[in-house]
Amino acid sequence: MxxxxxxxxxxxxxxxxxxxxxxxxxYDGTSMEHLSRAAGISKSSIYHHVSGKEELLxxxxxRALDGLFAILDEEHARVGRASARLEYVTRRMVQVxxxxxxxxxxxxxxxxxxxxxRWALERRREFDHRVAxxxxxxxxxxxxxxxxxxxxxxxxxxxxxxxxxEWYRPGGGAARDTEVADxxxxxxxxxxxxxxxT
Numbered sequence: 580m581x582x583x584x585x586x587x588x589x590x591x592x593x594x595x596x597x598x599x600x601x602x603x604x605x606y607d608g609t610s611m612e613h614l615s616r617a618a619g620i621s622k623s624s625i626y627h628h629v630s631g632k633e634e635l636l637x638x639x640x641x642r643a644l645d646g647l648f649a650i651l652d653e654e655h656a657r658v659g660r661a662s663a664r665l666e667y668v669t670r671r672m673v674q675v676x677x678x679x680x681x682x683x684x685x686x687x688x689x690x691x692x693x694x695x696x697r698w699a700l701e702r703r704r705e706f707d708h709r710v711a712x713x714x715x716x717x718x719x720x721x722x723x724x725x726x727x728x729x730x731x732x733x734x735x736x737x738x739x740x741x742x743x744x745e746w747y748r749p750g751g752g753a754a755r756d757t758e759v760a761d762x763x764x765x766x767x768x769x770x771x772x773x774x775x776x777t
Contacts, residue, residue: 597635640699643682662722673760684744
């Protein structure tokens with residue numbers, strides 16, 4: 580008697596498949612049938628792990644958001660001059676994006692069509708505001724130029740970092756990831772630094 584095929588999927592491996600499909604087809608364009616085919620398991624096997632595709636979306640965007648918010652709790656993001664904290668946060672944002680590329684890509688593509696997407700957008704706004712507060716503090720300390728609107732500067736910084744999801748592909752190891760982070764930090768802070776500061 581043949582042994583039935585054992586479901587070898589774990590919640591994590593299923594999440595990886597779901598994120599890849601969501602990024603390829605879009606969340607709204609993905610059905611449970613698409614996920615089932617991509618995973619090579621039945622829909623009932625998927626439901627053994629999760630309640631549905633929205634739970635997979637929430638787990639995925641939570642992973643990206645948790646990585647970003649964790650940066651703000653790190654010592655170098657909390658202690659010292661605001662400009663040094665801002666530079667640290669910027670570098671770490673690039674590192675989280677490159678380390679969690681599929682998850683951050685999905686986070687940046689949510690549009691607010693479901694409760695989970697609206698929750699993710701609200702969390703993203705909260706993160707953006709907290710980074711903007713650090714930028715404002717750096718301006719107040721005189722280390723960052725004050726002739727550029729803080730909200731505009733924050734959006735430009737996030738725009739540069741978030742654009743990585745469109746072209747960055749893993750490979751080349753830590754040296755390449757460091758090179759990308761160094762380039763972003765250099766471009767941002769050479770432009771933001773107030774004249775006469777280092």
